[in-house]
Amino acid sequence: xxxxxxxxxxxxxxxxxxxxxxxxxxxxxxxxxxxxxxxxxxxxxxxxxxxxxxxxxxxxxxxxxxxxxxxxxxxxxxxxxxxxxxxxxxxxxxxxxxxxxxxxxxxxxxxxxxxxxxxxxxxxxxxxxxxxxxxxxxxxxxxxxxxxxxxxxxxxxxxxxxxxxxxxxxxxxxxxxxxxxxxxxxxxxxxxxxxxxxxxxxxxxxxxxxxxxxxxxxxxxxxxxxxxxxxxxxxxxxxxxxxxxxxxxxxxxxxxxxxxxxxxxxxxxxxxxxxxxxxxxxxxxxxxxxxxxxxxxxxxxxxxx
Amino acid sequence: xxxxxxxxxxxxxxxxxxxxxxxxxxxxxxxxxxxxxxxxxxxxxxxxxxxxxxxxxxxxxxxxxxxxxxxxxxxxxxxxxxxxxxxxxxxxxxxxxxxxxxxxxxxxxxxx
Numbered sequence: 001x002x003x004x005x006x007x008x009x010x011x012x013x014x015x016x017x018x019x020x021x022x023x024x025x026x027x028x029x030x031x032x033x034x035x036x037x038x039x040x041x042x043x044x045x046x047x048x049x050x051x052x053x054x055x056x057x058x059x060x061x062x063x064x065x066x067x068x069x070x071x072x073x074x075x076x077x078x079x080x081x082x083x084x085x086x087x088x089x090x091x092x093x094x095x096x097x098x099x100x101x102x103x104x105x106x107x108x109x110x111x112x113x114x115x116x117x118x119x120x121x122x123x124x125x126x127x128x129x130x131x132x133x134x135x136x137x138x139x140x141x142x143x144x145x146x147x148x149x150x151x152x153x154x155x156x157x158x159x160x161x162x163x164x165x166x167x168x169x170x171x172x173x174x175x176x177x178x179x180x181x182x183x184x185x186x187x188x189x190x191x192x193x194x195x196x197x198x199x200x201x202x203x204x205x206x207x208x209x210x211x212x213x214x215x216x217x218x219x220x221x222x223x224x225x226x227x228x229x230x231x232x233x234x235x236x237x238x239x240x241x242x243x244x245x246x247x248x249x250x251x252x253x254x255x256x257x258x259x260x261x262x263x264x265x266x267x268x269x270x271x272x273x274x275x276x277x278x279x280x281x282x283x284x285x286x287x288x289x290x291x292x293x294x295x296x297x298x299x300x301x302x303x304x305x
Numbered sequence: 306x307x308x309x310x311x312x313x314x315x316x317x318x319x320x321x322x323x324x325x326x327x328x329x330x331x332x333x334x335x336x337x338x339x340x341x342x343x344x345x346x347x348x349x350x351x352x353x354x355x356x357x358x359x360x361x362x363x364x365x366x367x368x369x370x371x372x373x374x375x376x377x378x379x380x381x382x383x384x385x386x387x388x389x390x391x392x393x394x395x396x397x398x399x400x401x402x403x404x405x406x407x408x409x410x411x412x413x414x415x416x417x
Contacts, residue, residue, distance in 0.1 A: 177385070180364035184393065187368065197370060204368040205344050212361075265340035265357045265365070274345055 026100035028140040029121045029130035035060045040087050042077040045069045058120040063127040065120045067091030097122045168224040171214035179215040183207035202278040203232045206296045209271045210236040216261045234296045242288040306414045314410040315400040326396040340365040356404045360385050367393040377404040
């Protein structure tokens with residue numbers, strides 16, 4: 001639709017932007033935080049890092065963040081063989097924290113601005129509530145984007161497809177086995193597009209009766225369905241033999257059916273009257289030796305019916 | 306009534322049962338061997354009881370939105386009928402009872 005194909009990547013990046021403005025840090029952060037206190041040693045911190053696979057440990061005093069020990073600090077202490085020192089001798093004292101209510105976009109700016117790999121997250125009371133790493137952000141974005149994609153896919157499933165179809169079926173004399181296939185297909189087509197069951201049923205009945213007429217009474221012919229949003233137009237054309245008295249054929253109970261047709265459950269002289277019954281508009285033309293044409297219209301739009 | 310209740314009283318063989326067939330609600334029953342009559346009906350949640358064992362029985366049931374068919378009178382069910390029942394998601398049951406007796410049994414479920 002859009003003449004400018006370049007717009008597409010912009011749209012998707014807008015979606016990511018929407019996300020990083022919409023998500024809050026506390027929705028994304030790791031809530032279980034490993035911490036040290038003022039009386040921890042650098043060795044304690046090193047063991048904490050090793051056992052838990054983390055690269056930064058906040059130092060807390062009554063839940064307030066008073067310092068931060070990074071992997072770099074531990075390596076320096078190792079090098080200087082000062083692992084038994086208290087953390088207070090090595091930690092960064094002025095710690096950059098993030099507030100839990102901040103949008104994720106703030107955190108991303110912080111990661112760009114400072115070279116830290118993780119940030120302690122604090123509550124309004126300035127107490128430590130979590131820790132945020134880039135890993136958290138990546139995971140949250142992927143998770144959220146997949147969720148939105150799934151939603152879009154589901155929405156797409158629910159949107160009814162436009163009702164528009166022209167389909168022609170060839171019908172053969174005495175081919176009872178295939179009589180009804182066309183109507184079943186059309187029935188499914190309409191049902192899938194959210195057409196009310198009662199209307200679908202009328203279309204199916206009209207189509208099916210005409211199919212049975214074609215296989216039971218004609219020398220073969222075709223059945224066509226012309227469907228738009230307003231109506232279904234079913235047309236049946238056959239190659240003969242034609243109906244001598246159309247009035248009579250439309251009379252309930254009148255039938256020229258053979259025993260065999262009756263053994264199939266049809267031929268009670270109800271077919272054409274039933275098509276007329278379920279149609280909003282019905283027309284028939286026939287000439288002996290030429291063939292028969294039946295047209296049945298069923299309205300789909302409620303206002304028109 | 307549910308389809309499993311009907312299957313029980315008819316001692317019916319369930320030739321094909323789509324997912325959840327046992328709890329299928331049956332509000333009305335139509336008994337006929339004449340598919341033209343079936344096609345004239347306008348009932349909902351319908352069960353078709355018939356001794357016409359042809360693919361057209363399944364087809365007609367499907368066209369009028371019936372969700373279950375009982376073939377009465379100990380008739381042979383063809384593979385084509387089973388295929389069609391699967392395709393159209395219609396429960397297909399088979400009983401040795403004649404059509405009239407089948408109807409009587411089903412009617413008794415509804416008696417207080």
